[in-house]
Amino acid sequence: xxxxxxxxxxxxxxxxxxxxxxxxxxxxxxxxxxxxxxxxxxxxxxxxxxxxxxxxxxxxxxxxxxxxxxxxxxxxxxxxxxxxxxxxxxxxxxxxxxxxxxxxxxxxxxxxxxxxxxxxxxxxxxxxxxxxxxxxxxxxxxxxxxxxxxxxxxxxxxxxxxxxxxxxxxxxxxxxxxxxxxxxxxxxxxxxxxxxxxxxxxxxxxxxxxxxxxxxxxxxxxxxxxxxxxxxxxxxxxxxxxxxxxxxxxxxxxxxxxxxxxxxxxxxxxxxxxxxxxxxxxxxxxxxxxxxxxxxxxxxxxxxxxxxxxxxxxxxxxxxxxxxxxxxxxxxxxxxxxxxxxxxxxxxxxxxxxxxxxxxxxxxxxxxxxxxxxxxxxxxxxxxxxxxxxxxxxxxxxxxxxxxxxxxxxxxxxxxxxxxxxxxxxxxxxxxxxxxxxxxxxx
Numbered sequence: 001x002x003x004x005x006x007x008x009x010x011x012x013x014x015x016x017x018x019x020x021x022x023x024x025x026x027x028x029x030x031x032x033x034x035x036x037x038x039x040x041x042x043x044x045x046x047x048x049x050x051x052x053x054x055x056x057x058x059x060x061x062x063x064x065x066x067x068x069x070x071x072x073x074x075x076x077x078x079x080x081x082x083x084x085x086x087x088x089x090x091x092x093x094x095x096x097x098x099x100x101x102x103x104x105x106x107x108x109x110x111x112x113x114x115x116x117x118x119x120x121x122x123x124x125x126x127x128x129x130x131x132x133x134x135x136x137x138x139x140x141x142x143x144x145x146x147x148x149x150x151x152x153x154x155x156x157x158x159x160x161x162x163x164x165x166x167x168x169x170x171x172x173x174x175x176x177x178x179x180x181x182x183x184x185x186x187x188x189x190x191x192x193x194x195x196x197x198x199x200x201x202x203x204x205x206x207x208x209x210x211x212x213x214x215x216x217x218x219x220x221x222x223x224x225x226x227x228x229x230x231x232x233x234x235x236x237x238x239x240x241x242x243x244x245x246x247x248x249x250x251x252x253x254x255x256x257x258x259x260x261x262x263x264x265x266x267x268x269x270x271x272x273x274x275x276x277x278x279x280x281x282x283x284x285x286x287x288x289x290x291x292x293x294x295x296x297x298x299x300x301x302x303x304x305x306x307x308x309x310x311x312x313x314x315x316x317x318x319x320x321x322x323x324x325x326x327x328x329x330x331x332x333x334x335x336x337x338x339x340x341x342x343x344x345x346x347x348x349x350x351x352x353x354x355x356x357x358x359x360x361x362x363x364x365x366x367x368x369x370x371x372x373x374x375x376x377x378x379x380x381x382x383x384x385x386x387x388x389x390x391x392x393x394x395x396x397x398x399x400x401x402x403x404x405x406x407x408x409x410x411x412x413x414x415x416x417x418x419x420x421x422x423x424x425x426x427x428x429x430x431x432x433x434x435x436x437x438x439x440x441x442x443x
Contacts, residue, residue: 053105053141056370057189058096058360060089063162064148064184069093070172072109072116072128080109081171082116082126084162094360096373097141104138104154110360113377118153118160118174126160126172148184159183197275202438205244210237215263218396226289227400227414228260229253235429237261244434246397248288250426257414258425262396270297270390274441277354277365278395280313282347283430286408287417288317289398290432292353294391305332308386310362313353316404317421319346322353324364324372330383337379339364341371350435357387397432399425 061070063084071086071093086093091111098115100106107116107128115130115137130137138154151160153174161176161183176183203214210217217232228248230236236259238245246261253259282290291314296307309327316323325338343351343366354365364372376385405416413422424430 054097054187054189055099055105056097056363056373058094058110058358059187059189060093061095061185061187064181064186065162065164070095070185072112072114074112074128080112080114080128082128083169083171085169091360091376096361096375098133100133100138103140105141106133106137107139108375110375111377113375118155120155124153124156124158124174126174142179144179144184148186150179150183150185197440199438199440200274201269201271202436203244204242204436205239205434206242207239209239210244210263214269215265216268218262218264221262222256224398224401224403225405225415226398227256227417228258228398229256230262230396231259233259235259237263242435244395246290246395246432246434247429248283248397248399248425248432249429250422257422258399258417260397260399262394264392264394266295266297266392268392269439270392271439271441272388272390273358274439275354275356276312276393276437276439277352278312278437279350279352279435281350281433281435282315283397283432284317284319284346284348285421285424285430286317287400287404287410287414287421288315288425288430289401289404289416290315291394291396291398292434293394294355295394296386297390297392305329306384306386308389308391310355310357310387310391312355312364314403315347316407316416318407319348322347322366324355326362326374326379326387328379328383328386331379336382337374339372341366343367359388362387393437395432395434395437397430 062068063070066084068084069086069089070082070084072080072082073092074080094110096108096110098106098108109128114128115133116126116128117130117136118124119127119136136155140152142150142152144150152158153160156174158174159176159179160172160174162172163170163182203211217237219230219232221230231253235249236247248258248260250257251259278292280292292312294310294312299307305327306329311325314323321340321342323338323340325335327335331337341364352367356363361373361375363370379385400414400416408416408418410416410418413419
């Protein structure tokens, strides 16, 4: 939802308690205990490909040989060589696992957004300074089935190794044909380390009315040149047959040509770091604007966009796409941090829309498929990262406004509402339906 200001309102979503708690438990294998695998690189690739790789996750890697975390410390020089000499993991030591195609993965540094490369011009040395994925940036993830993994660089066909004979703080190289402890790494999810996602709250909308312990009706919001008046009427907000229904009607109210519904969880259900998802079904018609989104709970004191806004799902009436975005200080309104996403069927069908946000990144999913990842480093190019605070949930169905108008170009009969959609709503009230909303934290 783009705000022009006045919004008074209104991954792993991991409540990663702190990366330290996770990291302390990371096992380090002793060099003498590690088996000396004799798999040829090609054979290892055939057996495992990247099936075990945690695609889309942000992880740390700990070298078996040194018991230290792998780092891409940019302070080491422009080429940021990878080293395995850190006692703790933070931005330089966190890597997003990216699907690089054909059974390979790429490693993207959380702090910089750059990809790790096994540069053959440097003898296969691993550096973290590449902006795109090519063959030098592709690796095969090899599961050794003993709690450790190996990485085979596509550029050299060899395992990445931590060789302390090159020095205690020497860069990693992809230059070994067999795998032992020097080529083995344990790994863990940033902010995790426990059993996984645990649901901590939900509203299943199984009753016959809005649960006011979870939600407030909002009727005093008029932003973005939208054309609806929100109400508390059951004509606009209903809970029945296991779903919440936000209903747009063509009827004049408070000088607006349409009525609709909006619920917010501010002051009731607010969550810091974790995952939030909802199962949604939307109306189709250019100018209809259903949204599922989050705002920082300090909006009343710092205002918008300093509070931060995370749009999990917005749709402006087109059947084949939705969008997601971030709005914050320096990147609001026509924000550069946005994306269009394409579900595998019409938005008029049920789909699950999810976001996971952590201290290092924000992810968007549709039906369990990762569709976008934005790193903290990408956001801070424009302004402050403002997502390490409690956020609250908003569900609303707007009609018209600046975002729909910017897409459909309609100015008549209403801003962002073409005549066909106005007639559609007059004939049949349009419904944004919510099956459930659920929140998870990483345990």
